[in-house]
Amino acid sequence: MSIFLALLIGGLFGFVLDRIGATNPTVLGRMLALVNLGLMKAILLAIGLGSILMFAGQMIGLVDVGHMSVKTAYIGVFVGGLLLGTGWAIGGYCPGTGLAGAAGGRRDALYFIAGGLLGAAAYMVTYPSVKAMGLLEKIAGGKVTIGAVPGSGYDGLIGMRGDVLGILLGLAFVAVAFALPENPRKREAAPVAAE
Amino acid sequence: MTWNWKTGGIALGLAIFLAVLLVKPVGVSTQFVILDAIVADQLNPDLITRTDEGAWTSTNAYLAKGNGKYAKHAANPLNYSFVFVIALMVGAGISAWLRGGNGREDNRVPALWRANFGDAAWKRNLAAFAGGFIVLYGARLAGGCTSGHMMSGLMQTSLSGYIFTLGAFAAAIPVALMMYRKDAEQ
Incomplete structure (x- = not known):
């Protein structure tokens, strides 16, 4: 059953990643260089919608709170984020879209995957020294959400109810998705061209 | 063809919701x-x-x-x-x-890369390889990537998701602005 669900959800996720253009380094590069934010708008809308459905589902008892899986917060999350962002811009892929891009026929994605396997192996080897540097010491309680979600077992950063806050933040993500301009640079140039 | 951001965003939102509804x-x-x-x-x-x-x-x-x-x-x-x-x-x-x-040419060297760095596949492949190395080293250090930290983390309002997303864009946007000065049709 779990393998069937893996095929179903993984297959759907990969299909959609390709359909939103995330598997195309040109779309990704234009997003990160703030030329075309269509992909960013899609991702923000997805996160917002996912949040609203998940937290509302929990409140009416449709979604098992136990399915949540919150990762630990530590300094390395930020440092690793900086590294990932750098490689994301240079390589044009993140781990999921690299695999998806290769499956869609992109040759450079195969090199990205090879580099990725070597990078992951390098982390496996250097893990003891990373740990010794204190980069993995948890901050702000580690596995925390912004507000405590009832029944999740995770602490909240602030006193507000986590599921209510989750829906509000979800709505905020949707609002930002709609508010962001699709072509921020062209919009500035447009009135000049019209004169 | 590629979907517009609304259709794509709704489809992606349903996919990541389905994942947490049924499994994780x-x-x-x-x-x-x-x-x-x-x-x-x-x-x-x-x-x-x-x-x-x-x-x-x-x-x-x-x-x-x-x-x-x-x-x-x-x-x-x-x-x-x-x-x-x-x-x-x-x-x-x-x-x-x-x-x-994607077309034979784009599969070999993507359009935006070609507009900025030319047609040589080895240059593009080298950048993709180096990028892959840095991305996966960073993802393992962070304990997750764009999927686990950014999509799943922000969806669940987890603090680590916000920290990761801040770091990723703080680096990715300046690097992309420096690298991709010439535009290309997508």
Whole structure:
């Protein structure tokens, strides 16, 4: 059953990643260089919608709170984020879209995957020294959400109810998705061209 | 063809919701470690072992952490998370095939790269390789990637998701602004 669900959800996720253009380094590069934010708008809308459905589902008892899986917060999350962002811009892929891009026929994605396997192996080897540097010491309680979600077992950063806050933040993500301009640079140039 | 952002965003939102409804939030980058461990264990069968109590462990401290969770998954690749990533590739492959692919030229060197750095495939492949190395090293240090930290993390309002997203964009946007000065049609 779990393998069937893996095929179903993984297959759907990969299909959609390709359909939103995330598997195309040109779309990704234009997003990160703030030329075309269509992909960013899609991702923000997805996160917002996912949040609203998940937290509302929990409140009416449709979604098992136990399915949540919150990762630990530590300094390395930020440092690793900086590294990932750098490689994301240079390589044009993140781990999921690299695999998806290769499956869609992109040759450079195969090199990205090879580099990725070597990078992951390098982390496996250097893990003891990373740990010794204190980069993995948890901050702000580690596995925390912004507000405590009832029944999740995770602490909240602030006193507000986590599921209510989750829906509000979800709505905020949707609002930002709609508010962001699709072509921020062209919009500035447009009135000049019209004169 | 590629969907517009509204259709795409709704479809992606439903996909990541379905994941947490039925099983658990989506995540990808751990499986690079699992594949490494599967290959390394073939070359050195002493890498992944079992204790007398039957628990999985490894001579590598990273694979052994968390009660040998990664060692266990590498020893049994037919688990949800690994099959999820294989299926992700199948799904993306089907989508690309149905929309007629990316074209031979774009598969060799993507348009934006070509506009800025020329047509030589080796340059592009070198950048993709280096990018892949940095991305996966960073993802493992962070404990997740764009899927696990950004999509799943922000969806769940987890603090780590916000920290990761801040770091990723703080680096990615300046690097992209410096690298991709010339535009290209997507």
